[in-house]
Amino acid sequence: MSNRGYDVVVDVDQEGDLGHTDLQEDLEFHSSNFDDPSSTSSTKIPPDSSTSFLPGPATSSSSNSNTKHYLWTLSFYAQAFDVDTAEVLRRCLAALYPRANFLDVLEGNPDLYGPIWIATTVVVILFLTGTISQYLAHSGKEHFAYDFRLLSGGAGLIYGYTAFVPVGLWAVLRWWFRVEGANLLEFVCLYGYADLVWVPVALVSWSPLSIFNLIFVALGFAASAFFLLRNLYPVLSATDVKTSKILLVVVLALHAGLAIAIKILFFAAGSPVGGPKDTPQEGVGGGDKGERVVRMMMRF
Structure with a gap:
């Protein structure tokens, strides 16, 4: 039989039974409630947080970030060491070659x-x-x-400068001038990475040639001072113009004192105020007076 003119071909058996086609008994029809906005909220299935591998909602992360770390807890100090070796090397490179603001390099994680x-x-x-x-x-x-005594004097000089100078600067900005942008950990981190320039300076300043040692120390002072002033200026400029200039001069003067102390204490053989390193006799003038003054200060 031809199927011309028919859209559907149905096979039937010899008895003509089309099968069980009573749809009313097998299916149940319900009215749609898609247009009802209240039905979507009532049928929402909450996610199972115990088996989910996705991060929690923003409220949970914000609550963790606002957790207080007290001074006597280990977590307070652990947050200052949340870096790996690659990140430390990247920051060292940024300190030696300051192409961008170092506080931006820290990305809020000093x-x-x-x-x-x-x-x-x-x-x-x-x-x-x-x-x-x-x-x-x-x-x-x-x-x-x-x-x-060079070792103990150097430890007192470097550790003391790196710790007390940024703490004092932060205290003045925060409690005297009420600068909200001053961050203690950022200041200590900034001064700590600024000390890196003294490593290559020390490696080339051991020669007995006076002029070379003086040039190398002066270059180290200029590079580290530029690094400090460039990164501290945006914070210090939060005060008035006169105060910011005074603070910049104080920072520069303290850093110059560090450079002079390094030159006299460790490389006084080529210092303009130095002489030979032989121990002077009692009652005889000579010797390195500047070195003796610095060493006496280091004993305290």
Whole structure:
């Protein structure tokens, strides 16, 4: 039989039974409530948070970020060491080659891991190169003895400067001038990474040539001072113009004092106020007066 003119072809058996086609008994029809807005909220299935691998809602993360860390808890100090080696190296490179503001490089996550290790490295290298400088300046008349006071003096100088100067600057800005943008951890981190420039300076300043040592220390002072002033100026400018200039001069003067102390204490063989490193006799003038003054200050 031809199916011309038919849209559907149905096969039937010989008895003509089309099968069970009573749809009314098998299906139940219900009225649609898609247009009812209240029905969508009532039928919403909440997610199972115990088995979900997706991060929680924003409210949960915000509540964790607002958690208070008290001074006597380990979590208070752990947040200052939340960096890896790659991040510390990236920040060291940004400190040596400051192409952008260092506070922007920190991205709101200042650390103490880098500053502590940088300060320790500077102390050790200054002691080693200072000892080499003393040995080269030694006349050879007497047996050369290591001066381990350089190590204790260098530790007091570098650690003291890196810790107390940014704390004092932050205290003045926060409690005296009410600058809300001043952050203590950022200041300590900034000064800590600024010490990195003294590592290459110390490595090339051990020679007995006075003019070279003076040039190298001056270049180290200029580079680190530029790094500090460039990054501190946006914070210090929150005060009035006169006050910000005074604070910049104070920061520059303190950093110049650090450079002069490093030059006299470790590389005094080539210092303009220095002389030979031989121990002066009692009652005889001579010797390095500047070095003795700095060493006496380091004892306290």
